[in-house]
Amino acid sequence: xxxxxxxxxxxxxxxxxxxxxxxxxxxxxxxxxxxxxxxxxxxxxxxxxxxxxxxxxxxxxxxxxxxxxxxxxxxxxxxxxxxxxxxxxxxxxxxxxxxxxxxxxxxxxxxxxxxxxxxxxxxxxxxxxxxxxxxxxxxxxxxxxxxxxxxxxxxxxxxxxxxxxxxxxxxxxxxxxxxxxxxxxxxxxxxxxxxxxxxxxxxxxxxxxxxxxxxxxxxxxxxxxxxxxxxxxxxxxxxxxxxxxxxxxxxxxxxxxxxxxxxxxxxxxxxxxxxxxxxxxxxxxxxxxxxxxxxxxxxxxxxxxxxxxxxxxxxxxxxxxxxxxxxxxxxxxxxxxxxxxxxxxxxxxxxxxxxxxxxxxxxxxxxxxxxxxxxxxxxxxxxxxxxxxxxxxxxxxxxxxxxxxxxxxxxxxxxxxxxxxxxxxxxxxxxxxxxxxxxxxxxxxxxxxxxxxxxxxxxxxxxxxx
Numbered sequence: 001x002x003x004x005x006x007x008x009x010x011x012x013x014x015x016x017x018x019x020x021x022x023x024x025x026x027x028x029x030x031x032x033x034x035x036x037x038x039x040x041x042x043x044x045x046x047x048x049x050x051x052x053x054x055x056x057x058x059x060x061x062x063x064x065x066x067x068x069x070x071x072x073x074x075x076x077x078x079x080x081x082x083x084x085x086x087x088x089x090x091x092x093x094x095x096x097x098x099x100x101x102x103x104x105x106x107x108x109x110x111x112x113x114x115x116x117x118x119x120x121x122x123x124x125x126x127x128x129x130x131x132x133x134x135x136x137x138x139x140x141x142x143x144x145x146x147x148x149x150x151x152x153x154x155x156x157x158x159x160x161x162x163x164x165x166x167x168x169x170x171x172x173x174x175x176x177x178x179x180x181x182x183x184x185x186x187x188x189x190x191x192x193x194x195x196x197x198x199x200x201x202x203x204x205x206x207x208x209x210x211x212x213x214x215x216x217x218x219x220x221x222x223x224x225x226x227x228x229x230x231x232x233x234x235x236x237x238x239x240x241x242x243x244x245x246x247x248x249x250x251x252x253x254x255x256x257x258x259x260x261x262x263x264x265x266x267x268x269x270x271x272x273x274x275x276x277x278x279x280x281x282x283x284x285x286x287x288x289x290x291x292x293x294x295x296x297x298x299x300x301x302x303x304x305x306x307x308x309x310x311x312x313x314x315x316x317x318x319x320x321x322x323x324x325x326x327x328x329x330x331x332x333x334x335x336x337x338x339x340x341x342x343x344x345x346x347x348x349x350x351x352x353x354x355x356x357x358x359x360x361x362x363x364x365x366x367x368x369x370x371x372x373x374x375x376x377x378x379x380x381x382x383x384x385x386x387x388x389x390x391x392x393x394x395x396x397x398x399x400x401x402x403x404x405x406x407x408x409x410x411x412x413x414x415x416x417x418x419x420x421x422x423x424x425x426x427x428x429x430x431x432x433x434x435x436x437x438x439x440x441x442x443x444x445x446x447x448x449x450x451x452x453x454x455x456x457x458x459x460x461x462x463x464x465x466x
Contacts, residue, residue, distance in 0.1 A: 082107065082109060083105070085101060085102060085105070086102060086105035086106075086107060086108055086109065087108075087109040087110060088109075088110040089110050089111070090110055090111045090112075090113055091108065091110055091111070091112045091113065092113050092115075093112065093113065093114040093115075093117065094114075094115065094116055094117060094118070095117070095118060095119070096118075096119050099114075099122065103124070103125065103126070104126060105126065105127060106126050106127060106128050106129070106149075107127075107128065107129045107130075107131065108127060108129070108130050108131065108132070109131045109132065110131070110132045111132040111133040111134075111135065111155075112130060112132065112133065112134050112135065113133075113135045113137075114135065114136040114137070114139065115135075115136075115137045115138050115139065116138055116139060117136070117139040117141070117142055118139075118141060119141065119142075120141055120142060120143040120144065120164070121142075121143065121144045121145075121146070122136070122142065122144070122145045122146070123144075123146045123147070124146070124147040124149075124150060125148065125149070126149060127147055127149060127150050128149050128150060128151055128152070129150070129151060129152040129154075130150070130152065130153045130154065131152075131154045132154065132155055133153075133155045133156040133157075133158065134153050134156070134157050134158070135156070135158040135160075136158070136159050136160075136162065137158070137159070137160040137161055137162070138160070138161045138162075139161075139162055140161075140162070140163045140164055141164060142162050142164060142165050143164050143165060143166055143167070144165075144166070144167045144168075144169070145165070145167070145168045145169070146167075146168075146169045146170075147169070147170050147173075148169070148171060148172070149172060150170050150172060150173055151172050151173060151174050151175065152173075152174065152175045153173070153175065153176045153177070154175070154177060155177050155178065156177060156178040156179075156180060157176050157178065157179055157180070158178075158180045158181075159180070159181045159182070159184055160180075160181075160182045160183060161182075161183045162183070162184050162187070163183070163184075163185055163186070164186065165184050165186070165187050166186050166187060166188060166189060167187075167189045167190075167191075168187070168189070168190045168191065168192075169189075169191040170191065170192055170193075171191050171192070171193065172193060173192050173193050173196060174193055174195075174196060174197060175196065175197055175198040176196055176198060176199060177198055177199070177200055177201075178199075178200060178201045178202075179199065179201070179202045179203070179204065180201070180202075180203045181203065181204050181205065181207060182203065182204075182205045182206060183205070183206045184206060184207045184208075185206055185207070185208065186208050187207045187208055187209060188207075188208040188209060188210070188230070190209065192214065193214075194214050195214060195215075195216050196214060196215050196216065197216045197217070198217070199215045199216075199217045199220065200217070200219075200220060200221050201220060201221040201222040201223075201243075202215070202220065202222065202223050202224065202225070203222060203224040203225075204224070204225050204226075204228060205224070205225075205226050205227050205228070206226075206227045206228070207228045207231075208228070208229070208230050209228055209230065209231055210230045210231060210232060210233075210251075211231065211232070211233045212225060212231060212233065212234045212235065212236075213233070213234075213235040213236065215236060216237070217236075217237075217238055218237075218238065218239045218240065219238065219239065219240045219241070219242065220238050220240075220241045220242070220243075221241070221242050221243045222241070222243045222244050222245075223236070223238065223241055223244070223245050223246070223247075224244060224245075224246045224247075225246070225247050225250060226246060226247065226248045226249050226250065227248070227249045227250070228250045228251070229249075229250065229251060230251055231250040231251050231254060232250070232251040232253050232254050232255065233254065233255050233257075234247060234250070234254060234255070234256045234257070234258075235257045235258075236257075236258055236261075237259070237260050238258065238260065238261055239260045239261060239262055239263075240261070240262065240263045240264070241261065241263070241264040241265065242265055243265050243266065244265065244266045244268070245258075245261075245264045245266065245267045245268070245269075246266075246268045247268070247269050247270065247272060248268065248269075248270035248271055249270065249271050250271065250272075252271065252273065252293065253273045253293075254271070254272055254273055255272075255273060255274045256269065256272050256274065256275050256276065256277075257274075257276045258276065258277055259276055259278065259279060260279060261277055261279060261280055262279050262280060262281050262282070262301075263280070263281060263282045263283075263284070264280065264282075264283055264284070265283075265284045265285050266283075266284075266285045266286055266307075267280075267283055267286070267287045267288065268286075268287075268288045269288070269289050269290075269292060270288075270289075270290050270291050270292065271291055271292060271293070272292045272293065272294060273292075273293045273294055274294055275292070275294055275297075277299065278298060278299075278300055278301065279301055280299055280301060280302050281301045281302060281303055282302075282303065282304055282306075283302070283304070283305045283306060283307070284306045284307075285306050285307040286305070286306075286307030286308045286309070286310070286330060287305050287307070287308075287309050287310070288308075288310045288311075288312070289310070289311050289312070289314060290310065290311075290312040290313055290314065291312070291313050291314065292314045292316075292317070293316055294314070294316065294317065295316050295317060295318055295319065296317065296318075296319045296320075296321075297311065297314070297317055297319070297320045297321065298319075298320075298321045299321065299322055299325070300321060300323060300324065301324060302322060302324060302325050303324050303325060303326055303327075304325070304326060304327045304328075304329075305325070305327070305328045305329065305330070306329045306330070307329060307330040308328070308330035308331045308332070308333065308354060309328050309330070309331075309332050309333070310331075310333045310335075311333070311334050311335070311337060312333065312334075312335045312336065312337075313335065313336045313337065314337050315337070315338050315339070316339065317337050317339060317340060318339040318340070320340065320345045321345055322345055322346050322349070323345075323347055323348065324348060325346060325348060325349055326348050326349060326350050326351070327349070327350060327351045327353075328349070328351065328352050328353060328354075329351075329353040329354075330353055330354040331352065331353075331354030331355040331356065331357065331375060332352050332354070332355075332356050332357070333355075333357045334357070334358050334359070334360065335357065335358075335359040335360065336359055336360050337360055338360065338361065340360060340362075341360075341361050341362055341363045341364070341383060342362075342363060342364040342365075342366075343358055343362060343364070343365045343366065343367075344364060344365075344366040346367060346370075347368060347369065348369055349367060349369060349370055350369050350370060350371045350372070351370075351371065351372045351374075352370070352372070352373045352374065352375070353374050353375075354374060354375045355373070355375030355376045355377070355378065355406065356373050356375070356376070356377040356378065356399075357378045357379075358378070358379045358380070358381075359379075359380045359381075360380075360381070360382065361381065361382045361383045362379065362381040362382075362383055362386055363381075363383045363385045363386055364386075365379065365391065365398075365399075366398065367398050367399070368398070370398060370399075370402055371402055372402055372404060373399070373402050373403045373404065373405070374404055374405040375403075375405045375406050376403065376405065376406030376407045376408065376409065377399050377403045377406075377407075377408045377409070378407075378408075378409045378410075379391065379409070379410045379411070380410075380411040381410075381411070381412060381413060382413050383413060384413050386412060386413070387412075388410035388411070388412045388416070388418045389418070391410055392408060392410060392418055392420060400420070407419055407420060408420040
């Protein structure tokens with residue numbers, strides 16, 4: 001009976017974290033309680049615990065048979081069966097004595113908060129399940145955390161400001177909801193089960209770990225891996241990230257492999273040697289690639305970016321591919337990628353919802369399908385081969401007629417600046433008479449920086465159109 005109670009208690013917490021919601025769950029389903037024929041049948045599978053977070057083709061909750069008696073009556077016995085010392089809203093632990101008070105618990109119901117702990121080792125010898133958060137913070141003397149039988153942390157596992165921690169050993173852990181580790185500067189050994197399920201969010205910052213893998217999940221809210229100076233491989237089969245994907249300041253030779261990722265909200269990749277995001281189709285917000293060490297940027301499946309695309313100071317990049325990208329809702333910024341001298345890798349791009357900014361040793365610019373730039377278009381080229389006059393010419397420019405929201409500016413290798421303002425009237429007329437505007441030759445006024453294109457009198461344009 002005790003084991004049955006444990007099973008129901010686990011279901012209660014994971015499904016709703018309170019008895020009322022668990023009652024509702026039992027009222028909507030029928031169960032049978034029988035004597036197990038094998039000890040393994042006592043263990044609740046992870047598919048039964050959290051079917052929506054696990055890679056499983058059948059995401060329906062298993063249907064069980066009618067119980068011989070009311071399952072709700074069993075729930076009423078839970079409080080009597082779980083000792084009160086193992087069941088609290090919060091377990092506040094600061095000393096070994098505090099820890100000894102719960103050392104015999106096999107299940108802890110409630111949040112465990114260990115702070116300013118004054119001993120180098122934390123051991124939970126019998127603990128199998130934590131139905132709540134496990135938080136360990138601000139304990140500079142702590143060196144080891146061990147829980148040889150722990151299988152489930154139903155919510156968050158938080159480690160913060162543990163400057164002496166070097167080992168975490170949870171060899172049987174199978175389920176964690178959130179990992180949030182920060183300021184663990186000498187943590188280099190983590191013994192986990194090879195396949196952890198249930199993960200929804202991961203933040204790992206300022207550790208000495210060398211690898212990141214082994215988490216089974218289709219979706220994440222956040223994946224943030226930064227400032228782990230020895231971390232040289234990051235791998236995951238995640239398919240969607242609803243929030244942020246941020247990777248930065250890990251080992252200089254870090255390899256990032258997310259071969260199944262198709263959708264992400266915000267994407268920021270910095271200081272990475274190799275990058276595989278070849279199945280990515282949609283970025284809901286912004287995409288930023290800066291200060292990386294790879295030679296190629298390839299997004300062969302990417303079709304739309306909901307914010308800004310920024311590619312900045314990737315000094316080794318000599319090849320860029322965005323062959324299916326059609327729309328950028330924000331700006332497009334390509335700045336100081338020293339080996340990129342031709343911007344011709346957006347063959348299907350039609351709309352830039354913000355500004356276009358190109359800075360570097362640019363010789364050639366080509367946007368064959370571009371129809372609209374809602375912001376300004378700014379080019380600063382250090383190449384003697386780039387001709388601002390040609391780029392701004394009404395007869396040769398691909399940009400002049402598609403800018404709708406601001407100025408067109410070009411600065412050449414001599415630091416001479418050429419500027420054209422796009423007015424509201426030109427915008428309105430151009431929708432119906434682009435061919436007419438293209439025949440109008442702008443007039444020029446010499447400045448100390450070069451040539452400045454003077455706005456054309458709108459009456460002149462009107463007379464031509466009529």
